[in-house]
Amino acid sequence: DIQMTQSPSSLPASLGERVTISCRASQGISNNLNWYQQKPDGTIKPLIYYTSNLQSGVPSRFSGSGSGTDYSLTISSLEPEDFAMYYCQQDASFPPTFGGGTKLELK
């Protein structure tokens, strides 16, 4: 199975700040990398698919980039509703696997 490693595991940040979350795959995944947001109530929402494509309805302050084994999610200016858990996920190879998550916290 492809291992997905996210960093940092915890990210304290302030409103309006620009933040980046990293995700590294144990082997190349050819941009087959997706991002999800999980709120404290457990609700999971898709954000980005195939590295950089924004899911319909997701604000443009979210963006994704990367290639090969290294990918990132950037939020350009944090809003109150952005403080949540974030997970990357690869669907290049069976079985699909997720990163361990990054908790974006209010500083």
Added chain:
Amino acid sequence: EVKLQQSGDELVRPGASVKMSCKASGYTFTDYAMHWVKQSPGQGLEWIGTIIPLIDTTSYNQKFKGKATLTADKSSNTAYMELSRLTSEDSAVYYCARAVATEYFDYWGQGVMVTVSS
């Protein structure tokens, strides 16, 4: 509006089985695969398996073979997952999620918390 409505939380005894449901609405049920994902307490997400309702084909993560059984009822637009021989390791929240093409999950259910305890 696409919606995946999961059944309620469960408290089950060790060694027992539990069957949970995921009722889909707002789209053609047979046009998409349904996947199931496990989230253990304080942990990340693990993919369990998928079912293609149109042809009743399933595929499982090797780790969950023999533990999870996926089925679907096209007449009621509902997917099911049964977990057998439950242990404390099975205590978790279980999500159903619709997949668009590959394994990108564009809609998720609200989750079912399963607690295994005597």
